[in-house]
Amino acid sequence: DILPKLQPFLTLGERLGSFESQLYEGALTEVVVEYRGEVAELNVAPITIALLKGLLTPILTQIVNYVNAPIIAKERGINVKESKVSEVEDFTSLITLKVKSGTKIGIVSGTLYNKRDPRIVQIDEFPIEAVPEGYMLILYNNDKPGVIGNIGTILGKNNINIARMQFGRVTQGGKAISVVGIDSPVSPSLLEEIKKLPNVLSVRQIKI
Numbered sequence: 001d002i003l004p005k006l007q008p009f010l011t012l013g014e015r016l017g018s019f020e021s022q023l024y025e026g027a028l029t030e031v032v033v034e035y036r037g038e039v040a041e042l043n044v045a046p047i048t049i050a051l052l053k054g055l056l057t058p059i060l061t062q063i064v065n066y067v068n069a070p071i072i073a074k075e076r077g078i079n080v081k082e083s084k085v086s087e088v089e090d091f092t093s094l095i096t097l098k099v100k101s102g103t104k105i106g107i108v109s110g111t112l113y114n115k116r117d118p119r120i121v122q123i124d125e126f127p128i129e130a131v132p133e134g135y136m137l138i139l140y141n142n143d144k145p146g147v148i149g150n151i152g153t154i155l156g157k158n159n160i161n162i163a164r165m166q167f168g169r170v171t172q173g174g175k176a177i178s179v180v181g182i183d184s185p186v187s188p189s190l191l192e193e194i195k196k197l198p199n200v201l202s203v204r205q206i207k208i
Helices: 002-023 045-059 069-075 147-157 188-195
Strands: 030-037 079-085 093-101 104-113 117-123 126-130 135-142 162-169 175-182 200-207
Touching: 002 045, 002 093, 002 104, 002 117, 002 200, 030 045, 045 069, 045 079, 045 093, 117 175, 126 175, 135 147, 147 162, 147 175, 147 188, 147 200, 188 200
Parallel strands: 030 079
Antiparallel strands: 030 093, 093 104, 104 117, 117 126, 126 162, 135 175, 135 200, 162 175
16 A cells, blocks of 8 residues: 555655766765655655665666665765655645765755656745656756757757756746756767857756
8 A cells, every 4th residue: 555655756766866976076975855745754765765776877887776785875975865745835745855076065855746756846945847757858047038049049959859848947037947848968079069159058968
């Protein structure tokens, strides 16, 4: 009875871990996982392990699974912390992953839509609604006109089809984030071209 409830959260946890591992630069020293709402009532230990599996897989050549993920994290000196909070605003369940390296902190939060579909709802300080699957471009950019058009144009010229686009910002005209789901991967040279577009601050390609 518990596994059907838990399974979608295992998927969400692994995808959040994989996403943040590929977005974040720097050797991890600490991983903090916060469970809010209904998910906090479950046994969250397997979800944390799924998260660690997602975090470690992109950065290691060895196979990471549910058995060895916590062991590898310990061997690499990664301090893992969990917390549970019963209250949550706006969502029935929310999982927030914070990764630390020195003074640098990366944050990603996710939830389930319809109790089964993973969604990313926060990246660092930016609220967003993104589907964590397939190939994704994550762009930090200035919130200025033309950025999205330029990205669409350059991808179109290179026969890269856009599956979905989501945007997040805190204040108008400040920094923003763009999450672009694409049907095929972008080459390193095209990634460099995108980085040079006006008002693009950084870009990373992620594969979930």
